[in-house]
Amino acid sequence: MSRQSQTIDESLREEIISRPDMILDDRDLMQALIAANERAMGGNIVDLRGIAMDRLEARLDRLEDTHRSVIAAAYENLAGTNQIHRAILRMLDPLEFEPFLRDLGGEVADILRVDSVKLVLESVQNDSDPAIRRLGDVLSVAEPGFIDAFLADGRNHAPKRQVTLRQMSEGDPAIYGESASWMRSEACLRLDFGPGRLPGLLVMGSEDPHLFTPQQGTDLLAFFAGVFERAMRRWLA
Incomplete structure (x- = not known):
């Protein structure tokens, strides 16, 4: 050669x-x-330097995978934050209670990408009252103690946290009515309307069993619940 x-x-x-x-x-x-x-x-x-490089290369691969996962989670969190902010702004637009409820089950639900939004208020008043029924199917009135029983889901005590995420084989007809059999996961937001008032519950239902799971963070939904409580206090005053 x-x-x-x-x-x-x-x-x-x-x-x-x-x-x-x-x-x-x-x-x-x-x-x-x-x-x-x-x-x-x-x-x-035996090339120890080569072995060390192989190990460093494997470690670099793991770091790159972690980096991609962190970036993906950051983007997902940012998208979730923007989604909640858009829903809150739309929720605060109406100046009257009926449009407020209508938007809650319509555009607000669409922004949050849920299949159902239901508001439950505990009251000694019956929901057969014409004034209540006129407000549409988003709002329902339940007897005192219903919310704790619903959140307990067969257990002895209801969770004290503000947001409960869970999956189920089907929804509760008392909440979802005829669409209960389609629901596979839900977010339950406990509402505090202030001293001397009975509690409320905002329930977001989804046909996707993975939209709400107990492993997910609840900070954004807790923030949404806090804004919703303050908005409701205007109508309850």
Whole structure:
């Protein structure tokens, strides 16, 4: 074999010398060079530097995966924040209670991408009252103690947290009516309307069993519930 065939092209050689980072930043090229070096050393020599590089490379891969997961979670959280903010702004637009309830089950539900939004108010008044029924099917009135029983879901005590996320085989007909059999997950927002007032409950239902799960964070929904409580106090005053 001639000497010329064994030497690298001069222009390529000068390019590599002037820009060594071009080689260092190319993972495939670096792996090929390391493999060639190992073959040149022979099979009886343990290349500790090569082993260390393999481990560093594996660690870099894990860090890159973690980085991608963190970025994805950040984008998802930002999208969720924007979604809640848009829903709150739309919820605060109406100046009367009836449009407020209508938007809650309409545009607000669409922005939140849920299939159902229901507001339950505990009261000694019956929901067969014509004034209540005129407000549509978003609002229902229940007897005192209903909310704790609903949130307890068969257990001895209802959770004290403001937001409860859960999955189910079907929804409660007392909440969802005829669409109960389609519901697979729900977010239950406990509402406090102030001293001397019975509590309320805002229930968001979804046909997607993975939209609301107990493992999810609840900060954004808790913020939504806090704004909703303050908006409701205007109408209850």
